[in-house]
Amino acid sequence: MDITNISAYEMHEKFLNEEVTAVELVNAHLENMEKLKELNAFITINKEEALERAKILDEKLASGAEMGVLAGIPISLKDNISTKGIRTTCGSKMLENYIPPFNATVVELIEAEDGIILGKTNLDEFAIGSSTESSYFGATKNPVDNNLIAGGSSGGSTVAVKSRQMPLSLGTDTGGSVRQPASYCNVVGIKPTYGAISRFGVVSMANTMDQVGVVGRNVRDTSLLLKTLMKKDTRDGTSYKKSEEVLKNLDVNKNYDFKGIKVGVLKTIGDYKLDEIVARDFEKAVEMVKSLGGQVEEISMDSLKYAPACYHVLSTAEVSSNLARFDGLRYGYRSEKYETTEELFRNSRQEALGKEVKRRILFGTYVLLNENKKEYYEKALKVRRLIADEYSEMLSKYDVLMTPTTPTIPFELGTNSDNTEIQYNSDIFTVGVNLAGICAISVPFDKEEAAPVGIQFIANKFEEDKLIKAGLAFEGGNVDEL
Amino acid sequence: MSFKTIIGLEIHTELMTETKMFCGCTNEFGGDANTHCCPVCLGLPGALPRINETAIEYAVKSGLALNCKINTSSQTDRKHYFYVDLTKGYQTSQAERPICEEGFIELEEVGKKVRIERIHVEEDTGKLNHTETGETLVDYNRAGVPLIEIVTRPDMSTGEEARLFLDKLRARLKYLEVSDVRMEQGSLRCDVNINIVDEERGLKSNISEIKNLNSFRAVEKAIEFEENRHKELLEAGKNTIKETRRWDESVGETILMREKGDSQYRFITEGDIGVLNVDEKWIEDIKNHMPELPAEKKSRFIKDFSLPEYDAEVLTQNKELANFYEKTVELIDDYSMVSNWIMGDVLRRIKDEELEIEETPLTPNLLAELLNLIKANTISNNVGKKVLRTLFETGKSPKQIVEEEGLSQISNEDELIEMIEKIISENEQSIEDYRAGKDRALGFLVGQVMKISRGKANPQLVSEKMKEKLDSLK
Numbered sequence: 001m002d003i004t005n006i007s008a009y010e011m012h013e014k015f016l017n018e019e020v021t022a023v024e025l026v027n028a029h030l031e032n033m034e035k036l037k038e039l040n041a042f043i044t045i046n047k048e049e050a051l052e053r054a055k056i057l058d059e060k061l062a063s064g065a066e067m068g069v070l071a072g073i074p075i076s077l078k079d080n081i082s083t084k085g086i087r088t089t090c091g092s093k094m095l096e097n098y099i100p101p102f103n104a105t106v107v108e109l110i111e112a113e114d115g116i117i118l119g120k121t122n123l124d125e126f127a128i129g130s131s132t133e134s135s136y137f138g139a140t141k142n143p144v145d146n147n148l149i150a151g152g153s154s155g156g157s158t159v160a161v162k163s164r165q166m167p168l169s170l171g172t173d174t175g176g177s178v179r180q181p182a183s184y185c186n187v188v189g190i191k192p193t194y195g196a197i198s199r200f201g202v203v204s205m206a207n208t209m210d211q212v213g214v215v216g217r218n219v220r221d222t223s224l225l226l227k228t229l230m231k232k233d234t235r236d237g238t239s240y241k242k243s244e245e246v247l248k249n250l251d252v253n254k255n256y257d258f259k260g261i262k263v264g265v266l267k268t269i270g271d272y273k274l275d276e277i278v279a280r281d282f283e284k285a286v287e288m289v290k291s292l293g294g295q296v297e298e299i300s301m302d303s304l305k306y307a308p309a310c311y312h313v314l315s316t317a318e319v320s321s322n323l324a325r326f327d328g329l330r331y332g333y334r335s336e337k338y339e340t341t342e343e344l345f346r347n348s349r350q351e352a353l354g355k356e357v358k359r360r361i362l363f364g365t366y367v368l369l370n371e372n373k374k375e376y377y378e379k380a381l382k383v384r385r386l387i388a389d390e391y392s393e394m395l396s397k398y399d400v401l402m403t404p405t406t407p408t409i410p411f412e413l414g415t416n417s418d419n420t421e422i423q424y425n426s427d428i429f430t431v432g433v434n435l436a437g438i439c440a441i442s443v444p445f446d447k448e449e450a451a452p453v454g455i456q457f458i459a460n461k462f463e464e465d466k467l468i469k470a471g472l473a474f475e476g477g478n479v480d481e482l
Numbered sequence: 483m484s485f486k487t488i489i490g491l492e493i494h495t496e497l498m499t500e501t502k503m504f505c506g507c508t509n510e511f512g513g514d515a516n517t518h519c520c521p522v523c524l525g526l527p528g529a530l531p532r533i534n535e536t537a538i539e540y541a542v543k544s545g546l547a548l549n550c551k552i553n554t555s556s557q558t559d560r561k562h563y564f565y566v567d568l569t570k571g572y573q574t575s576q577a578e579r580p581i582c583e584e585g586f587i588e589l590e591e592v593g594k595k596v597r598i599e600r601i602h603v604e605e606d607t608g609k610l611n612h613t614e615t616g617e618t619l620v621d622y623n624r625a626g627v628p629l630i631e632i633v634t635r636p637d638m639s640t641g642e643e644a645r646l647f648l649d650k651l652r653a654r655l656k657y658l659e660v661s662d663v664r665m666e667q668g669s670l671r672c673d674v675n676i677n678i679v680d681e682e683r684g685l686k687s688n689i690s691e692i693k694n695l696n697s698f699r700a701v702e703k704a705i706e707f708e709e710n711r712h713k714e715l716l717e718a719g720k721n722t723i724k725e726t727r728r729w730d731e732s733v734g735e736t737i738l739m740r741e742k743g744d745s746q747y748r749f750i751t752e753g754d755i756g757v758l759n760v761d762e763k764w765i766e767d768i769k770n771h772m773p774e775l776p777a778e779k780k781s782r783f784i785k786d787f788s789l790p791e792y793d794a795e796v797l798t799q800n801k802e803l804a805n806f807y808e809k810t811v812e813l814i815d816d817y818s819m820v821s822n823w824i825m826g827d828v829l830r831r832i833k834d835e836e837l838e839i840e841e842t843p844l845t846p847n848l849l850a851e852l853l854n855l856i857k858a859n860t861i862s863n864n865v866g867k868k869v870l871r872t873l874f875e876t877g878k879s880p881k882q883i884v885e886e887e888g889l890s891q892i893s894n895e896d897e898l899i900e901m902i903e904k905i906i907s908e909n910e911q912s913i914e915d916y917r918a919g920k921d922r923a924l925g926f927l928v929g930q931v932m933k934i935s936r937g938k939a940n941p942q943l944v945s946e947k948m949k950e951k952l953d954s955l956k
Binding site for chain 2: 080081082088090095098100101102104199200201202203204207208234235236237238317318320321323324325326327329330331341342345365368369370373377
């Protein structure tokens with residue numbers, strides 16, 4: 001039996017039943033990582049420490065000690081999540097050799113439950129992008145079809161999970177960066193409510209929208225890791241205690257359907273066109289939800305056509321602020337060409353930051369200038385309010401909203417890496433969720449399909465339980481019968 | 483020509499919280515460079531700020547003491563600029579919605595009210611140290627130390643008024659124990675905004691901002707210098723430019739640092755902190771636990787200790803001094819004597835040495851002991867002054883000093899008469915002068931007795947006996 005081919009739950013159970021050791025689990029995944037190197041899912045592999053830790057876990061189990069809920073499960077982290085003693089590059093030349101002296105809170109939570117951090121996954125530089133092509137460490141390839149982009153920015157995480165290099169992985173989602181690559185790679189990706197998971201130690205991109213998200217091959221696995229991480233953190237002033245209650249009483253072993261669930265279906269935004277294949281699969285998905293008892297109604301949301309522009313203004317403004325600290329002075333890349341500190345700053349940033357990152361910083365700086373702020377930044381803040389209000393209104397009428405995760409299927413590597421319009425529009429169904437601070441999950445329409453299409457369910461703040469139930473129900477439906 | 487000077491002040495004060503504004507690092511002056519630092523105050527990637535509630539409490543206290551309105555909902559913002567003393571590329575401050583607004587300080591002495599536009603909380607930056615070899619080193623121990631910035635309206639018109647304002651402000655902050663307000667350690671920093679108006683011709687100069695002011699005296703001097711500079715330019719048909727200038731203490735002049743353009747700080751809300759909500763009840767609570775402030779204490783001193791207004795003002799300018807006075811009068815039953823001594827010899831000594839009262843060896847117990855010696859006629863007033871000097875130098879108690887130096891007053895009549903007779907026998911001319919009605923002669927002769935007694939003779943008694951003796955010689 002290929003031990004990498006089972007769910008994280010099963011790995012955990014087999015470990016507890018001593019059918020497989022943690023060392024074997026780690027080694028099996030390391031083998032896959034070696035075999036699938038060319039997909040470029042990982043920036044750093046934490047081999048030695050992970051094996052060391054696995055050994056300790058095996059001994060702990062043998063000693064009869066109580067084991068954590070993630071015991072034995074290898075987990076990878078997007079490389080913008082700080083790991084003490086393990087370099088955290090953010091996919092940038094700027095942080096190529098940066099080793100954090102502290103752990104992100106999520107790392108501590110995983111380790112407290114005996115999970116094993118096995119690697120740091122590739123991403124668009126500083127999580128800025130939608131294809132994982134802008135990484136300083138090269139593009140990540142889609143395991144579904146190696147010519148396709150993985151999506152992004154958490155492409156490394158979704159590829160690792162899809163290609164069985166890892167059963168579970170953490171990404172971050174600022175405008176769709178977990179859900180979109182999950183959709184492109186045919187895996188499950190969840191972006192929880194803003195404030196549900198601590199951001200402490202997670203390198204900020206747009207800090208009023210960034211959230212850690214979980215990637216898994218099925219909804220049940222995903223919810224296992226999610227539940228572990230949904231904790232109030234005193235080190236993150238934006239995290240909420242409420243988070244801890246949401247999944248407390250959820251039974252993921254039950255069979256769920258859509259009976260009595262009100263589903264608002266959003267097919268289009270403005271006059272934006274869906275890929276034919278996406279439109280077709282989405283139609284089928286809606287039919288399935290109906291067949292599973294869902295009370296489906298079609299809805300439209302007027303404010304959402306402004307979401308990409310609104311997101312672009314606000315996220316770039318925050319990017320320009322959050323990335324200001326990378327000046328080459330205290331850590332990270334430092335140019336060798338400088339006479340003055342200003343030259344040190346300028347040349348270090350010039351030489352170490354990538355094109356897309358610079359483009360966003362410039363745009364963000366522009367919208368915050370005295371003469372532009374009112375016209376762009378402040379207006380976008382108002383639009384954000386409108387979008388949040390419209391979601392709130394919709395979610396008072398419906399339990400969940402349902403949309404395609406992305407309007408298209410993944411394009412070929414290298415074809416659109418510089419086409420900002422296509423890149424930015426791939427987030428059209430996802431960005432609104434981040435602007436509103438609510439939660440959403442992307443579930444594959446058909447895990448075996450060659451053209452990956454993801455279905456997104458959206459719920460109100462701290463209603464991740466509804467997403468998990470909807471996801472489990474959807475997963476349980478039989479696509480082949482449609 | 484009639485000129486009017488317009489002065490506004492911006493004062494930065496470090497708050498004496500135990501920890502920094504956004505992390506658990508120690509907030510204390512000094513320490514080895516970069517030892518009071520952590521991922522948060524070093525701005526490492528992924529580190530997030532957590533607000534220090536005590537800093538907010540101190541800001542609210544300061545606002546209340548300066549008659550401000552406290553905003554129950556305020557907001558922190560990021561102020562962006564690139565400089566080596568910043569660890570995040572921005573300083574966390576408050577732009578549009580500061581925690582306190584619309585306060586004032588009354589300058590009774592000049593019959594003026596200086597309005598305070600706002601007080602906001604922010605974090606301090608790192609400190610640059612320039613080495614002798616020309617290197618610049620950065621110490622981030624100060625990065626993230628909580629500050630309040632107090633911005634006045636341009637309501638002052640002389641250096642003296644600015645000085646008065648600062649004195650009162652410092653006294654209040656010190657009373658509140660929110661800051662140690664030491665300019666020399668940088669825990670209080672003051673920038674001056676100044677321009678002048680030629681009312682006749684309807685002209686005004688552009689505002690200059692003066693930085694690097696290391697003392698209140700420097701503030702006063704820099705204002706005087708700038709007043710003249712602005713006047714001369716206007717009189718010559720020119721004008722100042724909008725600029726930032728630096729005070730150079732060594733030459734007593736301000737020097738151009740940079741021209742002031744349109745500042746582009748790209749303020750955005752600090753989303754990692756969110757809205758700063760201050761509970762009404764909490765404000766009430768702080769209000770109810772406010773310490774007595776200088777003005778209240780002054781009135782009480784006038785009433786309880788029957789002190790003249792001026793004395794009460796001087797004694798209450800400084801909390802430690804006021805406490806010192808109160809403790810001393812508990813030990814000796816003479817309010818005005820204590821007040822005179824503190825305001826005279828004690829304050830002179832402190833000012834000369836540039837010390838605070840608590841930094842000297844003098845305690846209320848020791849001062850009371852000294853004054854009681856004088857009241858009991860054990861020593862004279864003048865010997866008392868001498869004892870005080872010795873006390874400041876050696877830290878010994880007055881009784882010990884008097885004993886060791888044999889300073890006890892001589893009130894033994896036989897002893898005194900012996901000395902009087904000696905002086906009379908040596909000063910025939912003075913005796914004649916006395917007979918001729920020259921009263922000054924008496925004073926001279928008494929002085930001579932005091933001299934040979936090395937100041938220990940009881941002067942009243944000497945005077946009395948000398949007069950008797952001289953009159954008997956007539």
